[in-house]
Amino acid sequence: MSFFQDIKAVKRADPAVRYGLEVLFFYPGMWAIWFYRFCHFLWKIHLKFISRLIMTIIRWLTGVEIHPGAMIGKRFVIDHGMGVVIGETAIIGDDCMMYHGVTLGGRGHSKEGRRHPKLGDNVVIGAGASILGPVTICKGAKIGAGAVVLNDVFEDETYVGQKARSVITK
Amino acid sequence: MSFFQDIKAVKRADPAVRYGLEVLFFYPGMWAIWFYRFCHFLWKIHLKFISRLIMTIIRWLTGVEIHPGAMIGKRFVIDHGMGVVIGETAIIGDDCMMYHGVTLGGRGHSKEGRRHPKLGDNVVIGAGASILGPVTICKGAKIGAGAVVLNDVFEDETYVGQKARSVITK
Amino acid sequence: MSFFQDIKAVKRADPAVRYGLEVLFFYPGMWAIWFYRFCHFLWKIHLKFISRLIMTIIRWLTGVEIHPGAMIGKRFVIDHGMGVVIGETAIIGDDCMMYHGVTLGGRGHSKEGRRHPKLGDNVVIGAGASILGPVTICKGAKIGAGAVVLNDVFEDETYVGQKARSVITK
Numbered sequence: 001m002s003f004f005q006d007i008k009a010v011k012r013a014d015p016a017v018r019y020g021l022e023v024l025f026f027y028p029g030m031w032a033i034w035f036y037r038f039c040h041f042l043w044k045i046h047l048k049f050i051s052r053l054i055m056t057i058i059r060w061l062t063g064v065e066i067h068p069g070a071m072i073g074k075r076f077v078i079d080h081g082m083g084v085v086i087g088e089t090a091i092i093g094d095d096c097m098m099y100h101g102v103t104l105g106g107r108g109h110s111k112e113g114r115r116h117p118k119l120g121d122n123v124v125i126g127a128g129a130s131i132l133g134p135v136t137i138c139k140g141a142k143i144g145a146g147a148v149v150l151n152d153v154f155e156d157e158t159y160v161g162q163k164a165r166s167v168i169t170k
Numbered sequence: 171m172s173f174f175q176d177i178k179a180v181k182r183a184d185p186a187v188r189y190g191l192e193v194l195f196f197y198p199g200m201w202a203i204w205f206y207r208f209c210h211f212l213w214k215i216h217l218k219f220i221s222r223l224i225m226t227i228i229r230w231l232t233g234v235e236i237h238p239g240a241m242i243g244k245r246f247v248i249d250h251g252m253g254v255v256i257g258e259t260a261i262i263g264d265d266c267m268m269y270h271g272v273t274l275g276g277r278g279h280s281k282e283g284r285r286h287p288k289l290g291d292n293v294v295i296g297a298g299a300s301i302l303g304p305v306t307i308c309k310g311a312k313i314g315a316g317a318v319v320l321n322d323v324f325e326d327e328t329y330v331g332q333k334a335r336s337v338i339t340k
Numbered sequence: 341m342s343f344f345q346d347i348k349a350v351k352r353a354d355p356a357v358r359y360g361l362e363v364l365f366f367y368p369g370m371w372a373i374w375f376y377r378f379c380h381f382l383w384k385i386h387l388k389f390i391s392r393l394i395m396t397i398i399r400w401l402t403g404v405e406i407h408p409g410a411m412i413g414k415r416f417v418i419d420h421g422m423g424v425v426i427g428e429t430a431i432i433g434d435d436c437m438m439y440h441g442v443t444l445g446g447r448g449h450s451k452e453g454r455r456h457p458k459l460g461d462n463v464v465i466g467a468g469a470s471i472l473g474p475v476t477i478c479k480g481a482k483i484g485a486g487a488v489v490l491n492d493v494f495e496d497e498t499y500v501g502q503k504a505r506s507v508i509t510k
Binding site: 218223233255258279281314327330 | 352353354355358362365366368401402403420422423439440441466467468484485486501502503504506507508
């Protein structure tokens with residue numbers, strides 16, 4: 001079942017997990033995903049208002065904001081999760097993982113078509129990274145912490161932002 | 171009335187909004203602004219403790235931290251909002267917009283004068299950007315996601331951080 | 341006592357504080373630290389489940405996520421705090437300070453040894469900075485807002501990310 005697969009996926013991803021029950025209690029990112037799956041179902045049967053309402057409460061409980069219209073694959077893991085924002089037309093493949101502070105957001109104000117990123121399978125996104133606009137991040141790609149990605153990323157590519165550098169202290 | 175203007179401003183800014191009632195229920199950033207307006211009034215009549223107390227509760231409910239002493243113009247929109255911090259001496263013009271994770275913060279420990287940024291009208295600030303110190307962001311300027319701004323920005327200028335780049339995967 | 345030292349440390353660090361009682365009521369980052377100190381004690385006497393459970397509730401109340409296994413020195417100050425993540429094997433010296441959105445996180449999935457950063461005394465970390473992996477940030481170092489640090493930082497060094505720059509507006 002999807003639920004047990006999710007717990008296994010977290011255990012594989014986070015060395016701080018000791019046993020599966022911990023995932024149930026200490027992973028607000030996973031709570032958000034489980035409620036998202038229910039609300040995405042509500043969204044699809046056109047109970048849009050109630051689905052957004054539940055996800056707004058879940059945002060308050062978990063710090064994770066997933067629009068119920070987003071499409072998310074199996075065994076998705078969000079670690080820590082505070083500040084994650086996943087937009088309405090975002091698409092996420094199977095076995096993806098992201099850390100806290102990640103944005104899958106839009107650019108511009110057009111209401112037409114896809115406005116948010118599409119992630120292939122096995123994509124990993126580091127803490128605080130922003131992926132903006134209807135770009136495609138192909139399968140196996142890795143995005144480093146704090147990176148701002150505004151373009152497509154090829155299969156198995158790694159994208160990183162600028163590393164910090166030493167400056168003279170005044 | 172200011173309240174209805176705010177809702178119209180959100181509808182203009184966010185393509186995911188379908189009707190005005192959604193703004194009332196699904197936009198924690200707007201809740202924070204409405205409570206800020208009340209608390210700023212309390213702050214001005216020297217009910218400082220109670221105004222900060224209310225804004226601390228609002229931070230817990232919305233993830234948005236606005237100091238009640240900040241000065242904010244009309245039709246200000248905060249989208250998503252988690253992690254926004256607006257400091258005590260920040261000034262924000264009319265029709266500004268910001269996304270989640272934006273900081274209008276201070277540098278250094280002086281208690282004298284303005285410590286936080288001043289934004290003109292129609293300024294837009296992307297997710298996760300930090301504007302630090304008593305700088306001025308002139309009207310119509312745009313600040314990209316994740317940008318760190320430590321200097322003044324001219325009228326209608328666009329400031330961006332470093333885009334992520336591809337690196338060889340090990 | 342540690343508690344009063346903490347309040348003094350905040351008063352020294354934040355110009356917006358007017359008197360000590362404000363720290364008690366308006367500094368969720370400090371609430372998180374105080375509960376962390378209690379939960380770290382529980383963690384050490386092997387009440388690991390209950391210590392993580394309390395810190396998960398504290399994360400919900402404060403937006404600050406500190407693993408109870410982390411080791412944190414005296415007079416540690418977290419200002420604002422929303423989105424802070426401090427990992428299980430992180431070590432923080434005395435008189436350190438960090439702002440909101442800071443990550444002391446891991447890289448890779450090894451369960452062996454230290455996975456998170458070690459901070460010396462008097463280290464200051466700006467808003468939204470990410471320090472990842474088992475690196476050492478020596479005493480007196482300063483890390484700028486939004487910086488991504490993946491290597492050791494020497495004593496009294498200052499590390500910063502890329503400042504935003506002006507681009508032609510379309």
